[in-house]
Each structure stands twice: as C-alpha cells, then as structure tokens.
Amino acid sequence: MTVIESTADPVAMTEEQKFLFDLKGWVLLPGVLEEGLLQQLREHVLALRNTPESLAEYERYSVAGPAQELVDHPAITGVLRDILAPDQGDDAWGFRCESSFAHVRKLGEAGSPPHCGPLDGAMAYRMINGRIWSGLTRVVWELNEVKKGGGTPILSGSHKASFPVPERFRAFDPSVYEEYECPPGSVLIFSESCWHVGTEWKDASQDRLAIFNCYCSYLAQWHKMNLPAEVVAAMPPKRQTAFRAVWGHDFHNKQHNDFYDEDNLAL
Ligand SMILES: O=C(O)CCC(=O)C(=O)O
Numbered sequence: 291m292t293v294i295e296s297t298a299d300p301v302a303m304t305e306e307q308k309f310l311f312d313l314k315g316w317v318l319l320p321g322v323l324e325e326g327l328l329q330q331l332r333e334h335v336l337a338l339r340n341t342p343e344s345l346a347e348y349e350r351y352s353v354a355g356p357a358q359e360l361v362d363h364p365a366i367t368g369v370l371r372d373i374l375a376p377d378q379g380d381d382a383w384g385f386r387c388e389s390s391f392a393h394v395r396k397l398g399e400a401g402s403p404p405h406c407g408p409l410d411g412a413m414a415y416r417m418i419n420g421r422i423w424s425g426l427t428r429v430v431w432e433l434n435e436v437k438k439g440g441g442t443p444i445l446s447g448s449h450k451a452s453f454p455v456p457e458r459f460r461a462f463d464p465s466v467y468e469e470y471e472c473p474p475g476s477v478l479i480f481s482e483s484c485w486h487v488g489t490e491w492k493d494a495s496q497d498r499l500a501i502f503n504c505y506c507s508y509l510a511q512w513h514k515m516n517l518p519a520e521v522v523a524a525m526p527p528k529r530q531t532a533f534r535a536v537w538g539h540d541f542h543n544k545q546h547n548d549f550y551d552e553d554n555l556a557l
Pocket residue numbers: 400401402428441442486487488489502
C-alpha cells in the first residue's frame with residue numbers, strides 16, 4: 291500500500307476571496323491542479339466508472355488512489371481553515387471530509403435538479419465574530435474544461451437570503467443562477483446552503499469529469515460516509531484526521547479530538 295503525501299503548504303484565503311465567498315456563497319479557483327496529478331485523476335475516475343475491478347478494493351473510492359490527494363490539497367486547505375475550522379494543533383485538520391462521489395457526465399446528461407442544503411441549525415451559513423461559518427461545504431474538482439452553462443451553477447447569495455426562494459427560481463433559470471467557466475484542474479468551493487444545480491452537459495467534445503467532496507467541521511456531521519478503515523489506512527496521518535469521528539472533548543480520557551485511529555473513524 292503506497293501512502294501518498296502532499297508536499298506544498300496550504301494556500302491562505304485572500305481577503306478578496308473571503309469577501310466573495312460571503313457575498314455569493316462560493317469561490318472558484320482556476321487551474322490549481324498540476325498536470326501529472328490531473329491525468330492520474332482522470333484515469334481514476336474513468337476506472338471507478340468503467341473498470342472498478344482493475345483497482346484494489348480499498349482504492350475503489352473517490353477519496354482513494356490519486357484522489358486522496360484532493361482531500362487536503364494545498365489549494366483548498368487554506369480556504370477550509372477559514373470557512374470551517376482552524377487546524378486542531380499541528381497534526382489534525384479542523385475540517386472533515388464526509389461525502390465524496392465522482393461523475394462522468396456525458397452529452398445530454400444532467401446532475402441534481404436545483405436544491406440547497408441546511409438553511410437553519412448547526413450547518414446553516416452564517417458569520418460569527420467576523421469569521422465565515424460554511425457549516426456544510428462542497429468542493430468540486432473539475433478535471434476537464436467547463437464551458438459556461440456546464441458544471442454546477444449557483445444561485446449566488448441564496449445561502450443567506452432573507453426571503454424564501456420563489457417557486458420560479460427552484461427550477462434552473464440562467465438569468466439568476468450564476469454560471470462559470472474554467473480550465474481543467476479548477477476547483478469550485480461552495481456553501482451547500484446555496485441553491486445549486488447540476489445542469490445538462492452540452493459539450494460534445496468532452497465529458498464532464500468531476501469529483502465532489504463535502505466537508506464539515508470536526509464537530510458536525512451531515513452525511514454518513516461508511517468508509518472502510520482500509521481506505522483511510524492508505525493515507526498519511528494528518529490526512530487521516532479528515533475522516534475522524536465527530537466529537538470535541540473526552541473528559542474521561544482527558545483527550546481532545548485531534549487524532550485519528552481505527553476506533554476514531556467517522557460513521
Ligand atoms: O451534479 C451537480 O453538478 C451538482 C451536485 C450537487 O448537487 C451537490 O454537490 O450537492
């Protein structure tokens with residue numbers, strides 16, 4: 291089993307990105323993946339779809355094989371620190387990855403119809419003491435170019451709308467859902483509290499190849515991931531902490547939740 295390390299340091303979120311994330315509920319970081327990794331990711335996503343038996347069982351996941359590098363890729367960890375939770379000491383992330391899937395979207399195929407995640411409760415988007423809290427955050431890695439209208443357009447600002455979203459905008463309307471375009475290897479980070487939609491793919495020259503990861507803080511959970519421990523065992527120690535169980539402090543053992551082991555694997 292080869293453990294794959296990321297080498298670069300996290301890229302800190304800029305003030306401009308914080309402003310845009312709070313305003314719109316999303317940011318797009320164009321072309322952040324290196325070509326070598328990008329090619330391996332495309333092959334992995336295609337193998338997951340077409341020939342899963344060619345992969346070892348513990349690699350048949352969109353957080354496994356080369357895709358494990360995306361879990362804490364330096365392009366996103368600086369952002370997740372600012373919109374979810376800071377690191378817990380030197381060796382543990384403050385965020386957890388708690389859902390992941392890959393898509394090969396072909397001409398004429400669409401993803402999810404318009405919907406949004408939590409609008410109230412622990413995971414609803416809010417600002418607390420000048421910090422963004424994007425309780426449930428989706429990170430979409432676009433492995434091929436996305437042209438306007440493809441991808442996952444977002445109803446910008448709907449993560450903190452004061453009025454209910456009118457019925458008319460609960461269907462895709464390009465005049466209000468903000469579309470994006472980006473080169474291969476870009477990443478879209480958005481609050482699941484925004485309305486968003488997986489539009490019909492209209493690019494005949496290539497499929498949409500994308501990996502969708504979802505993050506919470508180490509203190510909250512929305513999705514039940516059911517990830518086998520063998521998948522996490524193939525990761526370096528700090529990356530493993532992105533799959534730890536959800537709790538803050540254990541008084542009995544005088545232990546803060548800043549570690550991963552097989553007994554501390556999320557549900
Ligand atoms: O299929 C898509 O592009 C959108 C996926 C989605 O709805 C989500 O990430 O919550």
